[in-house]
Amino acid sequence: MSNQSTKNFQRRIEDFECLHCGQHVEGNGYTNHCPHCLWSRHVDINPGDRLADCDGMMAAVRIHKKGERYRILHRCEICGHEAWNQSAKKDNFDRLLALAKSMGKV
Numbered sequence: 001m002s003n004q005s006t007k008n009f010q011r012r013i014e015d016f017e018c019l020h021c022g023q024h025v026e027g028n029g030y031t032n033h034c035p036h037c038l039w040s041r042h043v044d045i046n047p048g049d050r051l052a053d054c055d056g057m058m059a060a061v062r063i064h065k066k067g068e069r070y071r072i073l074h075r076c077e078i079c080g081h082e083a084w085n086q087s088a089k090k091d092n093f094d095r096l097l098a099l100a101k102s103m104g105k106v
């Protein structure tokens with residue numbers, strides 16, 4: 001076994017550290033936002049493509065309920081890019097509701 005590559009060959013599915021709240025987030029291949037604070041990161045131009053090089057933090061600014069599912073609108077703090085994301089099962093539901101409420105009756 002002397003031939004092992006020293007390259008770090010980590011192919012876990014997008015685990016990341018939330019840069020907003022500092023929590024470790026286990027990716028499941030679908031979610032790209034933090035289930036604790038709901039913030040995301042501007043890494044996609046289109047969902048999942050990882051082509052954006054902005055890398056700004058994206059705040060959850062709106063919630064939209066469609067059927068049983070919630071969708072979250074993320075807005076990049078740096079460039080203002082907005083993107084809708086499906087909320088994940090693990091998402092902090094209190095925060096989802098708080099965000100929905102903070103939107104008021106708009």
Ligand SMILES: [Zn+2]
Nearest residue numbers: 018021034037
């Ligand atoms: Zn977070």
Ligand SMILES: [Zn+2]
Nearest residue numbers: 042054076079
């Ligand atoms: Zn951006």
